[in-house]
Amino acid sequence: MTVFSDLLGGFATVFTPTNLLLAALGVTLGTLVGVLPGIGPAVTIALLLPVTFQFDDPAGAFIMFAGIYYGAMYGGSTTSILLNTPGESASVATAMEGHLMAKAGRARAALATAAIGSFVAGTIATVLLTFVAKPIGRLAVTFTAADYTALMILALVSVTALVGRSLVRGLLALLVGVTLGMIGLDSLSGQARLTFGQPLLYDGVSEVILIIGLFAIGETFYVLVRGRTKPGVLAPLDPPKKGDVLWMSRQDWSRSWMPWLRGTAFGFPFGVLPAGGAEIPTFLSYTYEKKRSKGKAEFGKGAIEGVAGPEAANNASFSGVLVPLLTLGLPTSATAAVLIAAFQIFNIQPGPQLFETQSGLVWALIASLYIGNVMLLLLNLPLIRVWVMVLQIPRPVLYAGILMFATLGVYSVSGSAVDILIAYAVGLVGLIMRLYDFPIAPVILGAILGPNLENQLRRALTASNGDWTVFVTHPTSAVILVLALVAFLVPYLPWVIRRLRGERTQGSVKLAVGEDD
């Protein structure tokens, strides 16, 4: 079968009234939660996981997830533009110019360029995903355990090294995740590990609990500790102007379309590579658009290019992230890690076999990405007044509600009060990490990739009779490990270059790109 007939089959699955309704519901719910200040896409999906528990048919659930995924991202950009509180680091670049635009009375143009840019980038990236996924999947079937081990090391190293300000804190965060992932019975030998003799811990700590605890509960504690319970200053929504098409003037359109395309070009490759998700491409796009404008555009005063580019990059990289996720089973961002958890609820293991065993489901998912993008465009701009109302919820009520729904999400996974206690304990860890500037994303990736890494490592070494050279003598794994080393060193390059030029260096040695998700 060709890609087209596969995709058509996917659309045939999605185009039923029920599934279209699910897509619309997903986009609306995703945006509703994503709009909440301080709530990024990872938490949004984790909080909304229980909603899909009732589905017998995974296709319906994934169609809804695609909607939630895009809705959550777009909700985050609305909050960034109107309130200047990005829920995740990938929205930070959007917040910079977008909020300035909103304060200058151009909120509608900023929101529109973000929405349409997301749509354009999301659609292009989904087309690329459609054509790239199957070949990579075929390649992935040939990968050995040693190759997988190397790939996971690359994913872990790049996320840890590229995100956050300190390597020591990043690696510690990673080890927190790996340690949490090790709790429970060892999958190969059945040995209890790190359970402190508690049978309750034999099943380990579920990823959903970790994500909700670290992000939603941890964030609420942090808000309370820092006394950030006053509402932000919401930028006013300007009245629609005559002659604008979709809230943007002719000039806005002509200034936006190139940044959208360039942002997509930055975003998709970075999403496909295990390079820490959307932080780097959004900042690259922002910096590039700023450099390109050479002072012509009003960068620093609210330039539309500074919203269009990063938002497109953000959305494109999120679609790119699905390539390693679907074809290799490799999550490369916190949001992708939550999606893995969602797959596992339906006993589906993403990876090279997925396109063979669950072909219909995968193509339905890819088709629903197209639908989700269209829904996003259809729903978000008209519903802007609803999102503004959500932003006006008093903070104490808002965070009390987040705590309530976070607890409900945890409880509905297992129906166990012990899991609620574990989630609160994880939230406390999240609070301490936030207070002392530890990145959060490596914890989630460590917890999800750690056990996989261990399995593949043990399998590779068993196959080679304990010979460690298997990782360097096999060309694929050797190349991937070299890439991991490069990712490790890249953040120090600017410092090294400056030293080589004989310039004196000040401040941090390490280049810091954004925070965590």
Added chain:
Amino acid sequence: MSDPDNSLPASSGAREGVAAPSPVDTDHGVDMESDTPVVASSPAAPAVLGVVIVAIGALLIWQAWRIPGSLAPQGPRFLPAVVAVAWTLLGVAYLVGAVAALAGRRHQPAGERFDNLLRVVILLVVLVAYAYAIDPVGYLISTAVLFGLCAALLGSRNHVRDAVIAVVLTAATYFLFSRGMNIYLPPGLLPL
């Protein structure tokens, strides 16, 4: 939308909703709410955290030691041992950095200013009590109480409004989840 909320000791000037552009916000930094007067945490706090991290590292080494079997990389002890040792080494590195900063010899590692610590402790007590109450008392009653207490701890003063929201929201989610989606939530004391 004027609001009697947001009366934490730390929060000044509650402005809500659509407001005029802030006059001080000239640079385009991202919301850090720097106008919130906060009490600086002890400069020794990162060092204390470092000690805790190293102590946890020792605990992990002990736990890895207790797993039976050989230390061969194919066995179940290998990764826990590697992680425990790496954790401890990184913890020592963090501790050294924090102590060096404390001694004033080096750049201070990032530590945040914070206050309202007492409220977090109270909130934690409330949350733990909730986890113990949810099964015997039931979802509806315990969650409504949790919501009201959380809102109050987070600085809300409009208790009547909070109580109404708590009851309505809890009841709506209970019936949506238990009746609409067949997810079990404990009825507890109420005859549901």
